[in-house]
Amino acid sequence: MKLLESIKKDFNTMTWVLIPVAIAINVVIGQIVVLLKLPVFLDSIGTMLVAVVCGPWAGALTGTLSNIIWGLAIDPSAFPWFPVALFIGFVTGWCAQGGLFRNTWKVAITGFIVALTAAAVSTPISVYLYGGITASGSSIITAYLLQTGRDLLTSVLSTNFLVEPVDKISTAFLAFAILRGLSARYLARFPRAGNATPEKDDRRALFIGVGIFVVLAILVANLINPAFLWIGLGVAVVVIGVGLLSSRIR
Amino acid sequence: MRERLSFYIQRHSPIHRLNPFTKLTLAFALVLISFFSPWYWTALCLILLVIFPLAIIGRVGREFFAAALRLLVPVTGFIFLMQSLFLPGGETVLFRFWFLRVTLESVARAFLISMRIFGMVSSFILFLLTTHPSELMTDLTRRGLPGTVAYVIISTLQILPQMQAKAQTIIAAQRSRGLAVEGSFIRRVRALVPLVGPLVFGSLVEVEERAIAIEARAFSATGPKTSYREIDDTPFDRTVRWLMVALVVLSLAARFFG
Known part of the structure; x- marks a missing residue:
């Protein structure tokens, strides 16, 4: 019953009030991104915020309800994707609990881990429910991979591994920048405020972090298909770019 | 929108x-x-x-x-x-x-x-x-859905239009100051920060006040609750x-x- 107790502690009144705002943030930023015609979704910033300051269970709940709201208010085809959002919140929460949400490069690693999870969770949904090709633009990559003779599961999984990191790492950076912009007094009212305590971002650590990250990206890319090496590098470049950009929010 | x-x-x-x-x-x-x-x-x-x-x-x-x-x-x-x-x-x-x-x-x-x-x-x-x-x-609360979850869904449905309106205002305000929301890819990426920043910080600040307000109305009370709506089954x-x-x-x- 220790687990149940700790979950209960994560859900204080501040958490319950933050969740609706976080969901609204998800939806509205998702719509702003569509308006700006950016090639990412960025529709889980709120989920990540909750996951960091209120723990993985609250994050998972926010993700799930976020998809339900999206389905209720905007487009019912969002319902079947709720497990993806659930895991985004859950994994972010555990990463933050492990201290991976305290400086820029650690946040990049969190984003990367979340992206891998999201890719793994969304693949079966898209294969078994949508037959592999969904209505998103990245399906063109899937179609291309299918034409080169790969089977359906591999093609969908590779596509997700390519697309997710850019989106999830940018999301993590934006969530991190927002947390940095909030006062410590405000954050202290949330149950797991300690997860967001910033750490000094020294330059050497940054280089080590980016190094680890690039190696990881290339490793994963290699596992899927050697031809993706350069795409792995491209992802790394985009990530560093967004990292530098998001440091301007403060 | x-x-x-x-x-x-x-x-x-x-x-x-x-x-x-x-x-x-x-x-x-x-x-x-x-x-x-x-x-x-x-x-x-x-x-x-x-x-x-x-x-x-x-x-x-x-x-x-x-x-x-x-x-x-x-x-x-x-x-x-x-x-x-x-x-x-x-x-x-x-x-x-x-x-x-x-x-x-x-x-x-x-x-x-x-x-x-x-x-x-x-x-x-x-x-x-x-x-x-x-x-x-x-109806779902009556069948055992936690009241807090119902609160989250209903209050999100109410917050969402307010926030969309706020986003429209912020977009209009930033554009009138010369922010480009169209144009090259780099410019559009750059437009993200001045649009997202005010929106998010503004709405997060309200969270604290709302928490106090609903706490004052016995949000975390544990006794049985009655409902204003009656639903036939x-x-x-x-x-x-x-x-x-x-x-x-x-x-x-x-x-x-x-």
């Missing part, structure tokens, strides 16, 4: 009078049956013979078809086209074009999948058009629900033993 929130349309119809939970069961059952049933034409038949007539009985026909046209036709069309062009496999070649090889089997499979997706989303559209979110939440509702459960089990059985 849309101004109207939630699909609900207030009308008087037999469908509107059904218990919300019955309609939810119905929507889920239609989805599950169309995915489980081993018969190829199930999804199409459910759409034509169940969902469309129910939309007309529910007197939301026009809105239903408008929503389906806006949300579903582009999506299922895209999925159908892409899948019939790119899914590998199949013997009977219909035609070849450049490097593409379109087979009867891939077209058949693409049609099945797009019909299932059409059925899935349209049955939920029908459900949402005829069910008020608060009624659904009240007739024997007919119960019959419909059990019928739906039976049909789902039947289609599942047909898949595994048929």
Whole structure:
């Protein structure tokens, strides 16, 4: 019953009030991104915020309800994707609990881990429910991979591994920048405020972090298909770019 | 961005009078049956013979078809086209074009999948058009959904339009200061920060005040709570629900033993 107790502690009144705002943030930023015609979704910033300051269970709940709201208010085809959002919140929460949400490069690693999870969770949904090709633009990559003779599961999984990191790492950076912009007094009212305590971002650590990250990206890319090496590098470049950009929010 | 929130349309119809939970069961059952049933034409038949007539009985026909046209036709069309062009496999070649090889089997499979997706989303559209979110939440709370979860869903549905309005204001304000929301990729990425920043910080600040306000109204009180809304649950509702459960089990059985 220790687990149940700790979950209960994560859900204080501040958490319950933050969740609706976080969901609204998800939806509205998702719509702003569509308006700006950016090639990412960025529709889980709120989920990540909750996951960091209120723990993985609250994050998972926010993700799930976020998809339900999206389905209720905007487009019912969002319902079947709720497990993806659930895991985004859950994994972010555990990463933050492990201290991976305290400086820029650690946040990049969190984003990367979340992206891998999201890719793994969304693949079966898209294969078994949508037959592999969904209505998103990245399906063109899937179609291309299918034409080169790969089977359906591999093609969908590779596509997700390519697309997710850019989106999830940018999301993590934006969530991190927002947390940095909030006062410590405000954050202290949330149950797991300690997860967001910033750490000094020294330059050497940054280089080590980016190094680890690039190696990881290339490793994963290699596992899927050697031809993706350069795409792995491209992802790394985009990530560093967004990292530098998001440091301007403060 | 849309101004109207939630699909609900207030009308008087037999469908509107059904218990919300019955309609939810119905929507889920239609989805599950169309995915489980081993018969190829199930999804199409459910759409034509169940969902469309129910939309007309529910007197939301026009809105239903408008929503389906806006949300579903582009999506299922895209999925159908892409899948019939790119899914590998199949013997009977219909035609070849450049490097593409379109087979009867891939077209058949693409049609099945797009019909299932059409059925899935349209049955939920029908459900949402005829069910008020608060009624659904009240009914689900009565059946054991935690009140806090219902609070989150209802209050999000109220916050969302306010926040969309705020986003519009911020976009207008920043544009009037010369922020470019169109143009090159780099410029559009840069526009993100001045739009997201004010929106997020502004709405997060309100959280603290709202927490105090609802705490003062006994949000975390543990005693039994009464509801302002009364929702009927007739024997007919119960019959419909059990019928739906039976049909789902039947289609599942047909898949595994048929």
